[in-house]
Amino acid sequence: MLARDLPIPCSGAGGRRAPAAAADGRLAGGVLRPPWGGVAAGVRLVAAARPMSVVTAAAAGSSWDRKAGRSEAAVPAAAPVDGKDDDDVLPVLNKLMTSTVGKSTNIRWHDCPVNQLDRQKLLNQKGCVVWITGLSGSGKSTLACALSRELHSRGHLTYVLDGDNLRHGLNKDLSFKAEDRAENIRRVGLFGEVAKLFADAGLICITSLISPYKSDRSACRKLLPNSSFIEVFLNVPLEVCEERDPKGLYKLARAGKIKGFTGIDDPYETPSDCEIVIQCKVGDCPSPKSMADQVVSYLEANGFFQN
Ligand SMILES: Nc1ncnc2c1ncn2[C@@H]1O[C@H](COP(=O)(O)OS(=O)(=O)O)[C@@H](OP(=O)(O)O)[C@H]1O
Numbered sequence: 001m002l003a004r005d006l007p008i009p010c011s012g013a014g015g016r017r018a019p020a021a022a023a024d025g026r027l028a029g030g031v032l033r034p035p036w037g038g039v040a041a042g043v044r045l046v047a048a049a050r051p052m053s054v055v056t057a058a059a060a061g062s063s064w065d066r067k068a069g070r071s072e073a074a075v076p077a078a079a080p081v082d083g084k085d086d087d088d089v090l091p092v093l094n095k096l097m098t099s100t101v102g103k104s105t106n107i108r109w110h111d112c113p114v115n116q117l118d119r120q121k122l123l124n125q126k127g128c129v130v131w132i133t134g135l136s137g138s139g140k141s142t143l144a145c146a147l148s149r150e151l152h153s154r155g156h157l158t159y160v161l162d163g164d165n166l167r168h169g170l171n172k173d174l175s176f177k178a179e180d181r182a183e184n185i186r187r188v189g190l191f192g193e194v195a196k197l198f199a200d201a202g203l204i205c206i207t208s209l210i211s212p213y214k215s216d217r218s219a220c221r222k223l224l225p226n227s228s229f230i231e232v233f234l235n236v237p238l239e240v241c242e243e244r245d246p247k248g249l250y251k252l253a254r255a256g257k258i259k260g261f262t263g264i265d266d267p268y269e270t271p272s273d274c275e276i277v278i279q280c281k282v283g284d285c286p287s288p289k290s291m292a293d294q295v296v297s298y299l300e301a302n303g304f305f306q307n
């Protein structure tokens with residue numbers, strides 16, 4: 001089969017450069033192709049900036065650090081292609097552009113011409129993650145729902161990822177041991193597995209998980225672009241949560257029937273660098289609506305409702 005007959009993927013490493021994207025440089029890392037779809041003679045193959053750990057371009061002698069790959073267009077370049085026929089060149093280029101990420105070998109990142117900025121313009125908002133953390137019973141789910149209702153009524157697209165709900169599906173294989181809690185958080189936030197994907201889609205993603213460990217929360221924060229991780233600490237005293245005890249879990253934990261319950265015989269590490277603290281005292285707790293308004297004000301003041 002001739003190279004010109006090969007299907008052209010969305011864009012990126014193997015794709016045709018879309019005129020609009022080429023004009024504003026968005027696909028600066030894509031392969032420049034002549035109209036018939038081959039690789040233009042003399043054009044150096046440049047890998048698009050994308051999150052991958054190591055590019056297995058052994059022949060080109062390059063490796064690619066994940067962080068560097070994200071911030072600038074690294075160039076694990078192909079050998080010069082001059083003088084080669086399409087049929088010889090494309091398989092070589094394809095091989096050079098595959099990578100190994102974790103246990104996934106020979107994979108390739110595909111960029112599409114519609115990017116996060118385009119989606120944000122469409123939605124008239126900036127994608128972000130509002131990460132609500134606090135003890136069981138502190139009101140995380142209530143705040144998440146109130147916030148999403150408030151934002152929805154103002155015309156903003158949101159999606160709620162609730163710890164309890166996720167444990168009904170995606171995370172149902174995980175217990176409450178420290179390593180499983182960490183994995184729970186990792187799937188939702190770390191490596192952008194879920195929350196980051198939603199933020200990248202341009203949505204205001206609201207997560208409500210106990211997320212008791214600082215290290216797990218800050219690992220999630222590091223993954224998201226500057227300022228798009230907004231940590232909201234529901235600072236509700238244990239005695240208030242225990243008094244509420246809507247699921248009867250504190251009672252069971254106190255009776256020793258649930259082991260490793262957060263706040264009872266498992267730690268909750270209080271956030272020290274969060275964007276928003278919602279304070280609740282015994283007998284004096286803001287209403288769900290006013291908690292939601294506090295978050296909305298933050299988003300407004302920090303430009304999340306502009307594209
Ligand atoms: N041992 C133990 N400790 C804490 N919580 C427990 C435990 N066992 C079950 N549950 C119920 O699970 C909900 C918390 O799930 P999360 O995914 O948010 O927890 S974590 O972030 O992984 O720590 C939590 O829901 P919320 O009350 O909504 O926080 C509890 O209902």
Ligand SMILES: Nc1ncnc2c1ncn2[C@@H]1O[C@H](COP(=O)(O)OP(=O)(O)O)[C@@H](O)[C@H]1O
Nearest residue numbers: 136137138139140141142244246285286287288
């Ligand atoms: N701001 C609030 N004031 C009074 N009660 C609240 C408030 N927020 C939540 N609650 C109540 O506290 C209990 C726990 O709330 P929930 O949202 O399920 O907490 P979490 O998701 O943190 O476990 C529920 O019975 C809820 O109605």
